[in-house]
Amino acid sequence: MERVNTNVEFCINGKRIVDIGFFLSALKSLKHEGFGCSFYDMVLINEKIEGLESIFYFKCVMCNRIESVRSAAPNTFSSPNMAAVIGCVSVGIGHTQLNEFCASLDMPGMSNKTYQRYHSKLSPCVEEENKKLMKEAAAEEARLALERGDIDKNGTPVISVIVDGAWSKRSYRTNYNASSGVETTSIGLDSTIYKKISQINERLVINAESLLYNVDTNSAETYNSVVAKFVGGKRINYSLKGSYETRCKAAAISFNSKGNFLDIIYGSADDSVTGYYTKSFLKKREKQQLRTKKRK
Numbered sequence: 001m002e003r004v005n006t007n008v009e010f011c012i013n014g015k016r017i018v019d020i021g022f023f024l025s026a027l028k029s030l031k032h033e034g035f036g037c038s039f040y041d042m043v044l045i046n047e048k049i050e051g052l053e054s055i056f057y058f059k060c061v062m063c064n065r066i067e068s069v070r071s072a073a074p075n076t077f078s079s080p081n082m083a084a085v086i087g088c089v090s091v092g093i094g095h096t097q098l099n100e101f102c103a104s105l106d107m108p109g110m111s112n113k114t115y116q117r118y119h120s121k122l123s124p125c126v127e128e129e130n131k132k133l134m135k136e137a138a139a140e141e142a143r144l145a146l147e148r149g150d151i152d153k154n155g156t157p158v159i160s161v162i163v164d165g166a167w168s169k170r171s172y173r174t175n176y177n178a179s180s181g182v183e184t185t186s187i188g189l190d191s192t193i194y195k196k197i198s199q200i201n202e203r204l205v206i207n208a209e210s211l212l213y214n215v216d217t218n219s220a221e222t223y224n225s226v227v228a229k230f231v232g233g234k235r236i237n238y239s240l241k242g243s244y245e246t247r248c249k250a251a252a253i254s255f256n257s258k259g260n261f262l263d264i265i266y267g268s269a270d271d272s273v274t275g276y277y278t279k280s281f282l283k284k285r286e287k288q289q290l291r292t293k294k295r296k
């Protein structure tokens with residue numbers, strides 16, 4: 001604020017994302033005791049842009065007090081910055097596409113640094129939810145193997161293994177520059193299953209006939225097609241800073257949850273309730289999925 005001329009009204013351009021309820025009530029609360037000033041007595045003197053969020057600075061023309069109002073509550077799963085990164089991972093676009101989308105809306109975009117910061121906050125949550133779903137899938141597989149009588153001499157349930165590979169960027173003969181990869185595989189179940197899962201979690205997705213897509217062909221291929229969506233068809237080299245791994249785990253969550261990555265991620269957040277339109281979208285999609293299932 002130091003270098004801002006507080007006597008000149010700030011010229012604001014373009015559009016912004018605002019949490020409309022939050023923003024309006026913040027504007028309403030702008031009141032100065034004694035002078036009876038309100039929002040109508042304030043002029044916008046500056047804006048601090050933090051990715052898709054803004055802090056607006058107002059100056060009261062009656063008593064010269066300076067007030068700040070945020071466009072949305074920061075640092076929750078539903079704050080615009082975090083929600084945008086979650087959305088990018090969910091639909092399979094990256095930072096570049098997000099900024100092109102914002103530009104089309106005549107909105108400020110997000111710097112790469114800010115994008116990475118929010119992405120780093122999201123990654124542990126994706127990892128955690130992925131682990132939970134994999135444990136569930138493993139337990140379901142063990143149950144089915146026992147039902148079928150697929151057990152070894154020690155009575156340990158055994159499941160089939162499918163191995164396939166996927167890499168973060170297309171490599172052409174002499175151009176093997178992708179620094180990370182993922183394997184889709186499943187393993188024989190024994191008492192150390194969970195330990196094994198956590199050891200090779202980076203590279204493993206269990207092939208289970210119980211998986212909710214209910215596929216009877218090559219499960220690894222199906223998983224790879226979900227990965228392809230989450231990595232945006234390999235248009236970007238995601239190998240930096242664990243982005244590709246996070247996207248593969250996001251794809252695994254989607255694969256193991258009927259494509260409900262958003263539902264799982266927002267459901268895992270304890271700092272906020274899933275937003276109204278997020279919920280209504282998820283409900284609508286659930287209904288569509290049910291209709292499609294019935295038709296089959």
Ligand SMILES: [Zn+2]
Pocket residue numbers: 032035037038041060061062063064065
């Ligand atoms: Zn005032």
